[in-house]
Amino acid sequence: MASGTGKVEPSEITIEKLDDKHDISSFQSYEKELVDFLVEDALNNQRQKLSVTFLWFYDNKLASYVTLLNDKINLEGDLKAFFREKDIHYKSLPALKIGRLCVHDNFQRRGLGKLMVLFAITQANEICERRSGCRFITLDAKRNEKRELDSIHFYKKLGFKILKERRKGTTPMYLDLKAPQ
Numbered sequence: 001m002a003s004g005t006g007k008v009e010p011s012e013i014t015i016e017k018l019d020d021k022h023d024i025s026s027f028q029s030y031e032k033e034l035v036d037f038l039v040e041d042a043l044n045n046q047r048q049k050l051s052v053t054f055l056w057f058y059d060n061k062l063a064s065y066v067t068l069l070n071d072k073i074n075l076e077g078d079l080k081a082f083f084r085e086k087d088i089h090y091k092s093l094p095a096l097k098i099g100r101l102c103v104h105d106n107f108q109r110r111g112l113g114k115l116m117v118l119f120a121i122t123q124a125n126e127i128c129e130r131r132s133g134c135r136f137i138t139l140d141a142k143r144n145e146k147r148e149l150d151s152i153h154f155y156k157k158l159g160f161k162i163l164k165e166r167r168k169g170t171t172p173m174y175l176d177l178k179a180p181q
């Protein structure tokens, strides 16, 4: 199917793990830091085993990417109380982190952001089923002063909660994979 403006169907997407054969120079986003990460750091971080980046192609064009890594949440406050009630007394619990997630400016609002979050959730559930424990998805959401609705709103809409309120910089958020979505 040719590029359009409607919602992108999962069957129209090809997902590839980043490698040195990919041409990522055409990727554009209003969040320049996320372009810089993809172009300058993503492959090197992958080689250093710090993260894995997945490129999403639509109609043979690089439409978005998502970077994943392992993480943990330190249990404090309400979250600590929540798990104490369940007789879970660990100081921290395992998580999969969305390190970076970005949709090319030409493909905004077509469902790719949401599909990439669902992809991360699927990865985390597969890790749990087959490899090791993973209770949460975590991320640091970017605040964008120039936009009325920034990525914090986007993630809240998908069920994420704020871990710690911060006035400046990024806001840590999480999704409990066992909570009803």
Ligand SMILES: CC(C)(COP(=O)(O)OP(=O)(O)OC[C@H]1O[C@@H](n2cnc3c(N)ncnc32)[C@H](O)[C@@H]1OP(=O)(O)O)[C@@H](O)C(=O)NCCC(=O)NCCS
Pocket (backbone or CB within 6 Å): 029, 030, 031, 034, 100, 101, 102, 103, 104, 107, 108, 109, 110, 111, 112, 113, 114, 115, 139, 140, 141, 142, 149, 150, 151, 153, 154, 157
């Ligand atoms: C934020 C971002 C990932 C959203 O991706 P997208 O593909 O445009 O969003 P989707 O089309 O999947 O939208 C999913 C839902 O969130 C809503 N949404 C999208 N962007 C939103 C935003 N900025 N604020 C609030 N809601 C938003 C959509 O209306 C949609 O709701 P619906 O399912 O009820 O229709 C994308 O704008 C982006 O890459 N921004 C720059 C990089 C960035 O901020 N990344 C996050 C860094 S942590």
